[in-house]
Amino acid sequence: MIEVWGFKPRLQTCEIGIRMTSTSAQPVRLSQRWQWASRQAIGFLMAQAVDNPQVLSLAAGLVDPQSLPIAETREALEHLFADPVRARHALQYGTTAGSGRLRHQVIEHFAGLEGSTVSALGLRPEQLVLTTGSQQLLSLVGEILVDPGDIVLVAAPTYFAYLGTLEGLGARIVPIETDADGMRLESLERVLTELDRQGELSRVRFVYSVSYYENPSGISLSAERRKGLVDLARRWSRAHRIFVLEDAAYRELRYDGPELPSLWSCDPSRQHVIYAQTFSKSFSPGVRVGCGILPDELVRAVCDRKGNEDFGSSNFSQHLLTEVFDRGLYRPHVSLVQQACRAKRDTMLAAAQRHFGDLPVVTWVRPHGGLYVWMSLPKEVATGFDSRLFQVAVKEEQVMYVPGELCYAGPPEGRRRNEMRLSFGVQDATGLEEGMRRLANAVRRVLE
Ligand SMILES: Cc1ncc(COP(=O)(O)O)c(C=O)c1O
Known part of the structure; x- marks a missing residue:
């Protein structure tokens, strides 16, 4: 019996008395979503x-x-602000999916990481959404795929902030055993089989994997398991698609060891892997630019949610990063x-x-x-x-x-x-x- 944990239906809203100077203070009613988020x-x-x-x-x-990157940022900003037209663009609102120019640059950069080119990979900038760090992308993916009670499968251990995000959505999170090569696929298959037997397969939404140098364990999923994981997601997608959410936050912080293929590259169908990456680790977390490369069906959904939240991440940061790429400062x-x-x-x-x-x-x-x-x-x-x-x-x-x-x-x-x-x-x-x-x-x- 798989015990799925994390979702505790609490139908009543929570009332918290907040002490105020006025004696007529009423209790504050906080939402169930707050309750789910409150145990971080x-x-x-x-x-x-x-x-x-x-x-x-x-x-x-x-x-x-x-x-x-203090010097790099200063150089990029000086250049950007030397041109009033571009400076005005940078200081204006942008679009929900992010700057077209930066999407283009990031997709090129991604193709480079894949050891290929944008055209050889059949990539289009429209598949990429720029977000406020990759945390926002991970959160948006959760929001568009997970209803309270839905199931997400994660490595044990995994990135604890995302466990909080998923709990905040009312997800039931099932841990999958790991060893020195990352998530054990026999364990994953066993869990899927058991969930199927319990009539719960339809609630499984995605497998979350920090594919490079996992936070916290430092372990990377081995090359063979990468293929196997994507294959499992594909085989178990019966009545609905089960995704793999690849969090590649640390991909560019490689110091030695093998250069591993992304999970994304193990999915030639381009239907199962959602790829999240960030410039926080490789450049600056203060700039707060991340992105997702998404299967076509999810781009619109992510942008719809993002439209409700911020209708576009910092346009200023995106222009800054464009300048950093243009001036060859990133690599x-x-x-x-x-x-x-x-x-x-x-x-x-x-x-x-x-x-x-x-x-x-x-x-x-x-x-x-x-x-x-x-x-x-x-x-x-x-x-x-x-x-x-x-x-x-x-x-x-x-x-x-x-x-x-x-x-x-x-x-x-x-x-x-x-x-x-x-x-x-x-x-x-x-x-x-x-x-x-x-x-x-x-x-x-x-x-x-
Ligand atoms: C595994 C992992 N994913 C995602 C993030 C989110 O980073 P950011 O939102 O800055 O891109 C972090 C941050 O520490 C992380 O460790």
Whole structure:
């Protein structure tokens, strides 16, 4: 029996009394959507960071501050604003799907990542929608495909912010086991078979996969499994289409290891894979440009929803990015980010070896890209917010990590509780070394 979890029908709306200066204050009625969105761990993590500013954070998933593209952005902006006509365009509203020029450039860039050309791949800029970061694309895809009670299949573990997004839509989220090669396809097939037996196949909407250097585990889906995953989605699409939502957020942050094909490229029909990408990791999250390449039937639907939300992401950012591409500033910058992050990854891994090397019960994944090292402790050592380790780490050793259990969907008792996500994005080499030293101290104290 597959237990699908995450959707708890609560038909009554929630009333919350908000203290106000006036004595006649009425209770505020918040929606069910708010209730679904209200259990996010991210708020607690941020509060911990704010309440404990002296704490060294290995938790924040921010990009390397030192390699943010200040000079590139200044050059692009100076150029853009030297021309009043283009400057006025940039400062005006844009369109819902985004600037035609940038869509064209991004689709060309994507074809390059695929090692091909736009025409050889049969791509059209109209298949691409520009969004406010890829988070908005992921959210819009959820909104157009998921009704409360529908099912989404995800890796265990996976990107915890998207688990929050899906819960916020009332989705039932089913975790699929993973190993060193990513999502296990036998497990996925077993879950689909069981859901079919339970008469629930019609509720399955998509499989979500962070295909490169997964946040949090750093693992990439192997080349064989990529083909197999798309194939499974196609085979199990009976009365309706089951999509694969490929989140390629970290694709360009590759430091070594094989260059893997996208899930998108494993779907020559172009019907099953929704591809999400972002310029947050490779350029700047402050610019906040992401995009989706969508099967034809979904472009209109995503734009309809987006029209209701913002009728177009920042036109200014899109013009800025166009200028960055036009002036040839993007690729050299990505190389710089790769170099910087590769060095930081190596620093964190060396520090892990130095401080945890004599503790064979502690293991970690060596990622080929991305921003995270996933560390496992003995089963009995819990890492959650309420654990002794978290308290010792934050209050006494003054170091913070993301508890691994936040990255699991499904019932709490089924989640692994002994893992940590460590980010090498924010700290410099000294901070990484010191953070790992403090963390090892905390772990040793709990293991004693
Ligand atoms: C796996 C993954 N997907 C998507 C995002 C969203 O990033 P953005 O909205 O900045 O593109 C993030 C951000 O950390 C992420 O880790």
